[in-house]
Amino acid sequence: MPQVVHAAAAAVFTASCPSVHGYPFLTTAAANLLDAFASDDQRRRFMHPMVEGRVFGTMCLSEPQAGSSLADIRTRAEPVEGRTYRITGDKMWISGADHDLAENIVHLVLAKIPGGPPGVKGISLFAVPKFRILADGTRGERNAVRVSGINHKMGQRGIVNCALVFGQDGECLGELVGEPHKGLACMFHMMNEARIGVGLGASAVAYAGFAYSLAYAKERRQGRSPLQKDPRAPGAHHRARRREAHAAGAEGVRRRRPRAVPLLRSPRGRRAGGRLGGSQARGRAPARGADADR
Numbered sequence: 001m002p003q004v005v006h007a008a009a010a011a012v013f014t015a016s017c018p019s020v021h022g023y024p025f026l027t028t029a030a031a032n033l034l035d036a037f038a039s040d041d042q043r044r045r046f047m048h049p050m051v052e053g054r055v056f057g058t059m060c061l062s063e064p065q066a067g068s069s070l071a072d073i074r075t076r077a078e079p080v081e082g083r084t085y086r087i088t089g090d091k092m093w094i095s096g097a098d099h100d101l102a103e104n105i106v107h108l109v110l111a112k113i114p115g116g117p118p119g120v121k122g123i124s125l126f127a128v129p130k131f132r133i134l135a136d137g138t139r140g141e142r143n144a145v146r147v148s149g150i151n152h153k154m155g156q157r158g159i160v161n162c163a164l165v166f167g168q169d170g171e172c173l174g175e176l177v178g179e180p181h182k183g184l185a186c187m188f189h190m191m192n193e194a195r196i197g198v199g200l201g202a203s204a205v206a207y208a209g210f211a212y213s214l215a216y217a218k219e220r221r222q223g224r225s226p227l228q229k230d231p232r233a234p235g236a237h238h239r240a241r242r243r244e245a246h247a248a249g250a251e252g253v254r255r256r257r258p259r260a261v262p263l264l265r266s267p268r269g270r271r272a273g274g275r276l277g278g279s280q281a282r283g284r285a286p287a288r289g290a291d292a293d294r
């Protein structure tokens with residue numbers, strides 16, 4: 001699906017509940033990363049079930065001692081065989097880290113292979129499933145990735161956020177995605193998608209706030225237009241009311257999507273406020289004396 005079409009569709013769900021939308025959002029970004037960097041076999045076993053909605057994805061960068069400073073991560077990946085590595089370490093603040101909404105979860109984990117270059121140049125990327133995924137794509141035994149704590153957030157409470165521990169109570173196996181020591185560059189594919197998604201989410205939430213407040217202002221009847229003798233005009237006809245609705249949410253969003261909100265029209269099809277609609281509705285400064293309908 002073209003990215004613009006996907007973003008427009010996702011914005012509707014984000015506006016309805018930005019935190020719950022984090023689950024499909026992270027999964028889409030993980031699938032896109034795998035599509036860009038994983039082998040054909042990994043795409044078949046890890047990515048395709050994500051696209052089908054059966055398996056969810058996460059992004060595991062942060063650690064208790066490494067948030068912005070990813071060069072300091074301590075999670076290690078010891079070679080086992082081929083692209084398979086044994087993962088040990090802790091990750092922190094992982095959104096969607098564990099749940100039973102999907103039949104499996106594939107964590108995309110940054111870790112260091114011993115002997116690699118220091119700093120960010122020694123970071124590699126691994127796909128670490130909650131349940132191992134066998135060669136034929138079926139679900140295998142439980143991998144040793146466990147929740148070690150649940151973070152209590154002030155907001156975004158529709159998506160769980162956990163601390164994870166890898167390889168503490170058993171063997172945790174992961175598969176190298178892309179080349180060794182090039183993992184951060186791969187992870188930026190997902191991080192950049194997350195950045196765009198967070199920005200889009202902010203616009204969607206602001207738009208939802210604007211739509212709710214404007215709908216309320218239209219529904220609540222109070223006062224009247226100076227052109228009307230009877231108090232039949234909804235509140236949204238008043239410039240001050242419209243301004244409050246914009247301040248409540250998304251004046252900027254409305255201006256970018258003028259056709260998405262045909263709410264500033266009077267019941268007769270004219271712009272709200274009658275003679276006052278012209279320059280104000282187009283975003284220009286009102287003419288002197290134009291506040292007469294307050």
Ligand SMILES: Cc1cc2nc3c(=O)[nH]c(=O)nc-3n(C[C@H](O)[C@H](O)[C@H](O)COP(=O)(O)OP(=O)(O)OC[C@H]3O[C@@H](n4cnc5c(N)ncnc54)[C@H](O)[C@@H]3O)c2cc1C
Binds near residue numbers: 059061161
């Ligand atoms: C709701 C939520 C969900 C999250 N989900 C995930 C997730 O799914 N996966 C994941 O891996 N992580 C996740 N995180 C963690 C997030 O990625 C980190 O919070 C982020 O990387 C910042 O790290 P930090 O919190 O340790 O802040 P710090 O690194 O301690 O930064 C604190 C402040 O210091 C500033 N700062 C840091 N270093 C410097 C510097 N060198 N120079 C100048 N200023 C600096 C920062 O800009 C910031 O303002 C989540 C966080 C939140 C709040």
